[in-house]
Amino acid sequence: MPMQIFFLIIAAVTLISAAMVVTVRRMMHAALWLVLSLFGVAVLFAMLESSFYAVVQVIVYIGAIAILVIFAVMLTRHMMDDTGRQIAKNWWAALVAVVIAFGGMVVLVLSWSRFQVGPGTAPSELLLLDFGKALTAPNQFAIPFEVSSVLLLAALIGSIFIAVERKGGQK
Amino acid sequence: MNSFLTDPIGFLILWFYSVLRGWNLPEDLVVLIAFVVGAFTLATLSLLLVVFLIWVERKIGGRVQDRLGPNRVGPFGLIQPVADMLKIFTKEFITPDGADKVAYNLGPILAVGAVIMIWAVVPFGITLYGSNLNVGILYIIAVGGIGTLGIIMAGWGSNNKFALLGAFRAVAQLLSYEVPMVVSLLIPVMFAGSMGLNEIVRAQTVPFIVLAPIAALIFFISSIAENGRAPFDLLEAESEIVAGFNVEYSGLKFGFFFVGDFLHAFTIALLFSVLFLGGWNGPGADSMPILGFVYLMIKTSLMYFLGLLIRFTLPRFRIDQMLALNWKLLVPLSLVTVSLTAIVDKLAMNNIWVRVIVLLLVNLIIWLSLQEIMERVYRSRPPRRTVNYPRLKPEADEPVVQPETPAA
Numbered sequence: 001m002p003m004q005i006f007f008l009i010i011a012a013v014t015l016i017s018a019a020m021v022v023t024v025r026r027m028m029h030a031a032l033w034l035v036l037s038l039f040g041v042a043v044l045f046a047m048l049e050s051s052f053y054a055v056v057q058v059i060v061y062i063g064a065i066a067i068l069v070i071f072a073v074m075l076t077r078h079m080m081d082d083t084g085r086q087i088a089k090n091w092w093a094a095l096v097a098v099v100i101a102f103g104g105m106v107v108l109v110l111s112w113s114r115f116q117v118g119p120g121t122a123p124s125e126l127l128l129l130d131f132g133k134a135l136t137a138p139n140q141f142a143i144p145f146e147v148s149s150v151l152l153l154a155a156l157i158g159s160i161f162i163a164v165e166r167k168g169g170q171k
Numbered sequence: 172m173n174s175f176l177t178d179p180i181g182f183l184i185l186w187f188y189s190v191l192r193g194w195n196l197p198e199d200l201v202v203l204i205a206f207v208v209g210a211f212t213l214a215t216l217s218l219l220l221v222v223f224l225i226w227v228e229r230k231i232g233g234r235v236q237d238r239l240g241p242n243r244v245g246p247f248g249l250i251q252p253v254a255d256m257l258k259i260f261t262k263e264f265i266t267p268d269g270a271d272k273v274a275y276n277l278g279p280i281l282a283v284g285a286v287i288m289i290w291a292v293v294p295f296g297i298t299l300y301g302s303n304l305n306v307g308i309l310y311i312i313a314v315g316g317i318g319t320l321g322i323i324m325a326g327w328g329s330n331n332k333f334a335l336l337g338a339f340r341a342v343a344q345l346l347s348y349e350v351p352m353v354v355s356l357l358i359p360v361m362f363a364g365s366m367g368l369n370e371i372v373r374a375q376t377v378p379f380i381v382l383a384p385i386a387a388l389i390f391f392i393s394s395i396a397e398n399g400r401a402p403f404d405l406l407e408a409e410s411e412i413v414a415g416f417n418v419e420y421s422g423l424k425f426g427f428f429f430v431g432d433f434l435h436a437f438t439i440a441l442l443f444s445v446l447f448l449g450g451w452n453g454p455g456a457d458s459m460p461i462l463g464f465v466y467l468m469i470k471t472s473l474m475y476f477l478g479l480l481i482r483f484t485l486p487r488f489r490i491d492q493m494l495a496l497n498w499k500l501l502v503p504l505s506l507v508t509v510s511l512t513a514i515v516d517k518l519a520m521n522n523i524w525v526r527v528i529v530l531l532l533v534n535l536i537i538w539l540s541l542q543e544i545m546e547r548v549y550r551s552r553p554p555r556r557t558v559n560y561p562r563l564k565p566e567a568d569e570p571v572v573q574p575e576t577p578a579a
Contacts, residue, residue: 028327032274035320055309063316063349070323071342074335128305 007047014040025086031070038062052128178460181298184209213301214287217434224433225252228479235483262422270419271328278325279420279427285318286435293441294369296451296464307368308356311442312349315397318431319345325428326416337415340405340490347494348396348403351501355389357509359446361516372450377523380447382516382530385508385537387447389501394439395478396497398432402485405493436482440474441467448474500545508537 017037021030038061045054088094134140187208191201226241226249233240241248266275289311291301304310319342326338360366362382363374371379380387396403407415417428444450448470451463488496511533519529 028271028274032324051304052306052309055306055313058313059309059316062320063313064346067316067319067323067342067346070320070327071339074323074327074339 003047007044010040010043010047014044023086027073027076028070031066031073034069035062035066038066052131178296178298180296180464181460184298209301210291213290217287217290218283218430220437221430221433222252222256224437225255225429227475228433228436231476231479232483235480256426259423259426264424265419265421267330267419269330271330274324274328275419276328276424278321278328278416279424279431281321281324282318283427283431283434285314285321286431286438288314288317289438289442292368293438293445294372294450295467297457297460299460299464300369303367303369305365305367307371308360308366312353312356315345315349318435322416325420329416329419331419333412333414334416334418336412337407337418340412341399341416343490344399344403344405344493345397347497348393348501351389351497351505352393352397354502354505354509355386355393356446358383358386358512361509361513368445368450372445372452375449375452377527378447378449378452381527383447383508383512383534384531385504385534386512387443389505389508390447391443391474393497393501394443395481396493398435398439400432400436400478401482402488403493404487405490436478437471437475440471440478443474444470504537504541508534511537 014037017033017040020033021037024030024033038057042054042057042062045051045057135145136142184205188201188205191204192198196204229251230240230248232238241251244250244254266272292304292307292310294300294303322341322345323338326334326336326341329335359371359379362379363371365371365374399405399407407417412418417425420428444467449466450470451460451467453463453466456463456466512530515529515533516526519526
């Protein structure tokens, strides 16, 4: 019972801060709310006793992505301002895209045979080992894994290509 | 079994558990109370340690720089930090105009909290650790990211250009040095076959610094940079950006950043001893856990002293030098070291002595080729150019150079 109350509190914090991300006026505040929301997800992972995913959530989403978002926000010109429209012109398109994506996800999860509602037990050490083996096994996820690393490499090279200052002062 | 003489702290922990169980509390509650009390004790002790560390740091810093250091209050100036603390407690909290209250106040707390959170997973002895997390190393890296967040919040929340510049530098430095640190941490994980710190310590029958000296060096350098101390103290360069991210803080909030800084310096020495110097391993540590704690503290003090020597002797890097050292030297070096070590260690797994010799040879080869490459790079560089600043008065025999006007 105390775990359920705790879960409800964390879930509420996560959802409320996620809502704050898109409603708050200052961009910097939105970024900080985003951090809180992501942290809530990490706590949910920890409550499922999968410490690996909890920690990876903090490293990747808070330690890397949120900090880069904050960095980008700090570099924008109107960072201290509250002005600006809150809702973009194409909000309906975004709504359609979100509904389709969310619906697709729900359908996918529901059609998964091992999906269940309720407390599950996941021995995290075993899970982690399986996860590592699955990523490198050729008949499981080796190809998606390698493709994603090629994608990241391409992004890396692309960013260097954009950022590099060529010798001779040409643009 | 544990007795009070060989393992006093483990004895106390067991005694505490037995007292709680004696009250007929449910087992969940017993564990919860024990963890809360343990966390509270560990955090308090680590913060109390800072009082002593401030004295050590100032005294050693004084000696290194041919000064006396604190020597007025108490014997050898031992009470000086207490006097400083009392002074800082009584100072006024000033919140600057236009500061973002939440971020401004949360910044110092996160900066200290992130350091103390590392202590939760450090094994101080066989029986003495907060939590044996099976992803201990990842946890340490994750917590480091939260410390970065604290500095950003402080720099941005202060509503001050210099503070913001300091925060920019902090992000650039802390994020970039995280890369070689994480990569070099892969080597102890690989050797131990686990990310838990207890397993890493247990696997060190031969300290990992013998098996991977280059990785140890990379970890040491990048953890100094993560700490933001000289020679990497660009985030609070007084001569360039006044004081960086903490310029608007006063009183205990300002002091908090320094508490975090002093504690972080000790913590990285602690982590280095745990990961590369064998932690609590030592003669007789298995039968007398208290000896293991003593060994760990001796190793940590040595590393801490080394860190202080570096801090008080080396001048500050320029920002481009700092980034070049990371991206052009440490990152490629760590990647090469990890891949070569992984291959060679797999081939020479069986015999411990073969392993030591082969890995040392690999490290030597990496180091020599690094030296060779660097010498070639330096030889191939054009000689240093001097900058010709525009003179105020053109000399008599020199035509006056008109500045180019952009075409309309």
